Amino acid sequence: MCRSIKTLREPYTPEVTPADVDAAALQYVRKISGFRAPAAHNAAAFDAAVAAVAAATRTLLADLVVRR
Numbered sequence: 001m002c003r004s005i006k007t008l009r010e011p012y013t014p015e016v017t018p019a020d021v022d023a024a025a026l027q028y029v030r031k032i033s034g035f036r037a038p039a040a041h042n043a044a045a046f047d048a049a050v051a052a053v054a055a056a057t058r059t060l061l062a063d064l065v066v067r068r
Contacts, residue, residue, distance in 0.1 A: 008057070010066055021061075025054035 005024045008016045029049045030036055038046035 021054050021057050025050045
């Protein structure tokens with residue numbers, strides 16, 4: 001779906017930074033909304049969606065158990 005979003009878990013990415021998570025969330029919201037940057041009247045909803053996706057991503061990565 002979003003080719004610029006990279007896998008953010010080990011072993012694919014040894015260290016995930018907050019910037020990595022935020023960039024992935026932004027790309028996801030851009031893709032599903034169809035907007036690169038929202039109009040002023042949609043900015044709050046867009047920003048809230050990015051924050052929610054980033055939070056869900058952090059939770060997912062923290063809870064995943066990777067078996068070797």
